[in-house]
Amino acid sequence: MTSETAIKIDNVSMCFNLSRDRVDSLKEYFIRLVKRQLFYDEFWALRDISLEIKKGEVFGLVGLNGAGKSTLLKLVAGVLKPTKGTIMVNGTIAPLIELGAGFDPELTARENVYLNGAVLGYSSKTMDKYFDEIIAFSELQDFVDVPVKNFSSGMYARLGFAIATIIKPDILIVDEILAVGDYKFQEKCKHRINELMSGGTTVLLVSHNIDTTKRFCHRVAWLDKGRLIEVGQAKEICEKYEGM
């Protein structure tokens, strides 16, 4: 792997065991053992995907629902481990797979900033430094000491986005989150992501909005039913995908 590569995905396949309902109890386990239903259907969410994403590149993933886009993002984020193949990642990752994952509803916005920062691996000293900036960006100055369970979903997402992007990561994973908040905040998010991109951050983006993908991405990969259909220049692939 050269130093120019940010993410290298090598022959990755991901297999899930599909069981109609999970075996949770011992009794059920034995019943199923007797009925021989313990061995589930296999479901290959991804098959033999190989990709190489360069540093500073904005890389998009397109595909219908169930194409395996989110699974691929989770694999890159290290949340899932691939069944076959290897993934190499060069640098720190800020996973924006779901905004505000790890918020504790009982705690206030202030406490959650530190908690969520810690989840991303930042010390409370670092968070001290960025605290005001986070609150200013999310426009929650009046709600700093309100428990987040009383927040609206928009406020929730704003705070989550502000925390995840405040410290410049090497790799940013964005999954359908540009659709949060009102029009004004969306513009702000796009502006922030633009800022990060120009600062050399590699971005991995999933969006169902094809215009967003076209506008932001340099290259795009098209996935369908877990297989890689084509990789190429954003415009070209997006047009093919639309014309499908």
Next chain:
Amino acid sequence: MRKLKYILLIATVGLLMYLLQLKIPNLFFSIEENEVWNSARRLILAFTVSILFCGAIAAVIYWKKIRPYLSKLYKFRSLLYQLVKRDFKAKYKRSFLGIIWTILNPLLTMLVLTIVFSSLFRFDIENFPVYLLSGQLIFSFFSEATTLSMGSILSAGSLIKKVNLPKYIFPISKVLSSLINLFFSFLALIIVMVITRAPFSWTMLLAPLPILYTLLFSLGVGLILSAAVVFFRDMMYLYNIFLTILVYLTPIFYPISIIPDRFRFLVSLNPIYHFVECFRTVAIYGGIPTLWQNVVCCLMSLASLLAGLYVFYKKQDRFILYI
């Protein structure tokens, strides 16, 4: 070949330890009448010390391999701190008396049990409240730490599904939260000791040692349980029953002497009994635990910790598919 080298090293150090004990009997433990039991103790003692010694050497040699794990834990130390803080804050947030409950809780439990056992069932124990509270302190630390760790992976499910972080941090945070509660129970114990005019001794300063043993032991058990419960939810209920059995197998509110000699070994198989004994020795009796006692506690806690780490490490990649 490589393995043989280690076995030889362990054997040599063990033999030296054994010879040392023959030379100076009576140094490390009280000699009993039964000669077989005495030599068994000597053997176990010698080889435990030798294994620990060689383990320490191996850790130094393989430091490079161990380091990445430790540095990952170091990176997430702030998460650990935040999780413990959150647990502490959330626990008594809605209650009127708040933090006072942490001391009041053990005191009230002790009061009830003291009333029950000093009027209904009488045991010949000097200063029963202190005896009871000191036993209960260690036991409830163990039961709280393990029960909380057991659910920790499941309740952190939404986080584990979305962010890549070391999963063992959740059981560890629960054990540390319980450690904080233990600290407050300890204050309660000191209060009761002052009220009942129990003698204080400098050996109380050694109390962190038995607490450390219990902590490592609970962490190991907690790691195993937290992994097990992801695959088998029934574990939660089974473990509750197991804990109830364990309460009665631990001399918390009765003296060990009421158990007939031939059943004594059943109690001595219970690790918590050893931790409780060790704690009582330093905290309320003003004695120093013998090397033998320390070795037994050490062995049990290390065995539990290693087993816990191994099970957790092997199973952690599959958690996400079952949460």
